[in-house]
Amino acid sequence: MNALLPTSTVGSLPKPSWLAAPETLWAPWSLEGDALIEGKQDALRIAVQEQQRRGIDVVSDGEQTRQHFVTTFIEHLEGVDFERRETVRIRNRYDASVPTVIGAVSRRQPVFVEDAAFLRRQTDRPIKWALPGPMTMIDTLSDRHYGSREKLAWEFATILNEEARELEAVGVDVIQFDEPSFNVFFDEVHDWGIAALERAVEGLRAETVVHICYGYGIKANTDWKATLGAQWRQYEASFPLLQRSSIDTVSLESHNSHVPIDLIELIRGKRVMLGAIDVASEVVETPEEVAGTLRRALEFVDADKLVPSTNCGMAPLPRRVAYDKLDALVAGAEIVRAEVAPRG
Template identity: 60%
Template sequence: MLKTTIAGSLPKPRWLAEPERLWAPWKVPEPELAQAKLDATILAVKLQEDAGLDIVGDGEQARVHFVHGFLANLDGIDFDKKTVMGIRNDRYKAEVPTVVGEIRRKGPVHAREAQAARAHTTRPLKFTLPGPMTIVDTIADEHYGRREDLAHAFARVLNEEARELEALGVDVVQFDEPAWNVYMPQVAEWGMAALEEAKRGLTCTTAVHICYGYGIKANVDWKGTLGDQWRHYEETFPVIARSSIDQVSLEARNSRVPIELIRLLEGKDVLVGAIDVASNQVETPQEVAATIREALRYVAPEKLFPCTNCGMAPMNGDIAYAKLAALAKGAALVRAELAG
């Protein structure tokens, strides 16, 4: 019980990409880049093991960005036709590629790093993919017209990828949907249906990650406008509770999310964010334990998985892995309390 894990991304080694920034360009040229990505993936797995995590991930080491890393091996997308558009309801601007035709996979996207991670750990392995709604919110569209139609097109290729990842030995496939904390009514209207299509036929554990974003200035500033209570989950959790998704990853540490909202996820595994990714202050094990104890008021121990609030890609590597060590130690403290 209280098995620890990460939300998704981890900092890349300084020799692979520019540190402490999103969309960081690669430092390693082709043809050496492909092997460098795999080396970084294996290193991330081993560092998670060293930190004491129970369920490890690839750390998204082979992707420039969690969304665009998946888009890179799809037909129907013109990466030369760039558009500057507002992301997450215009919270910040990004230069994005454009959908110009039918979305299809050219072939496996993340198979190589999944195989590398699987070959170098005996621990349960989680692999993350961007969710359909979040992809739609991170790309320009000149072909499908309706956001829900584009979402279902991406859901179909995500399902192909997820099935292959499961066949390679991935234990948990997680779909990242930060857009679900922005477009809440659309989650019920078409977002959940697209996610169900993306996970169709999977027999491994499935998860959805919904957070308030990376610890970058645009997200921190946005949080400052949300008031004393962040109740976005109140609208989406009942929709998820009725779904076939097994796990929900959410933000809790240093947030203004009323922790009692997780009662709305009855029957689901809860990946509670006990590590703040918007602060360089490393949590103490006792602080992690306090967050876990608070969540245990509403979730049974066997259904609770201590986690990070969000991805850690823009963070300093030493700080990020120190936070993961604190996560593991804090969970161990509470396990000991429950056992005693």
Template identity: 50%
Template sequence: YANKEEMAMEFAKLLNDEAKSLCEAGIDIIQFDEPAFNSFLKESTEWGMDAMEMAIDGLDCKTAVHICYGYGIEENLNWKKTLGDQWRQYEELFPAINQSNIDQVSLEFAGSKVPAELMRLLPDKEIMVGVISVVKDHIETAEEVEMNIIAALDHVEAERLIPCTNCGMAPISVETAKQKLKALGEGTNRAEKRIS
């Protein structure tokens, strides 16, 4: 390929073909994981969103993008070291995502330095808010999960908020993952009761 943009568009076409097959098979939602949206902000806003639009073009199911921190990817690890006390990189990207055809945005907030108020830059999207860390063995309590959900509700309406884990749970043991998911369910139930 002549450049990254050309390569990304070809990958987007392949993803779109696969996603269409999955939608035809009856899935309700498909999530695209996108670690580049964090550390390659210039490319993401110049042509990355075009690639995402190509990947979701013509899909009949709900679509989501997970903006992943790319655990273990050296460029992402080095990039995080440059962010300082507040990770405000989303300020550049969220307006473009909000204008896209993506239905949901999955964000890693647990244990990150991303200011929760940045969710306000996505007023037209459902927001999956990571309230469970996937890189620490610390098992969140239901109370911690509840409080993180309540804090997120200062910035996004309850009907658009979907509590979730930060990312996949492959880096942690099965037993730890089960306990974290239990805390996620219990904490979400507590938050729902509190706001109803």
């Protein structure tokens, strides 16, 4: 692995067309039974091979074995009824039919540990696994039991910590928690959101990451972004709190966004996983465009703490486009790596 500017992805990569409908977010599986299990593993192998072939340093599963970055975890928990659906507003952006919490939530068995162990066997490179964060989990449900977003978040944080410890035990090097809700519910982030996240990472030796972005490149998200004005300053609410937290790395959206690059100064001292690839566009960045984004960030983060990455997951993109974007990410990182290496 490159010790300087190691490349990574946020999470999802497009699935093969024989596993799920292409360019469709959260598409249902095209296989079932044993064929689905085998198909998921084959897709995971492909995702690993493609990342390695293109030079990605920290390899993920590409979320090939799950339909949804939040509900696939939740559907393995007790206390949540997936037959009882209710429509809720997701992150104050769009309505969705979601499952309902009807009793005490608990984890009856590991959710992703077997898949993570399979990933570990596919590569000698460091591996990363993404989990939903506590606040984003509660925002993807209807609660008819706890009556308190904070109380339910704490329950989920404990469950996530159990899962994360077992992921670490099977060889996961980096554990990422996805918290797009941190860009919406600022009072809750301050009052209990950061604390719940720290409960989720308690006792871990693996590198911990919180990923905060502006969402997949779907219409509901792009429409929301269009209302945010010339500067997106949402990170100002969470970054000072995260800078004082026990989280190792903060993952943020940057390339082709309106996030002022100097906001990175607010997390000085943390590792910064910088989104240098736009996942809301099928236009493939040039290596020089990626390098330009990384150079601007280096004014506010030391080179030994910068991790070039994508803005968000790439599941809805055409596979060719997604992998070409990984080529650009790696090539852009190499340009900047050569520039900063001589000065240490």
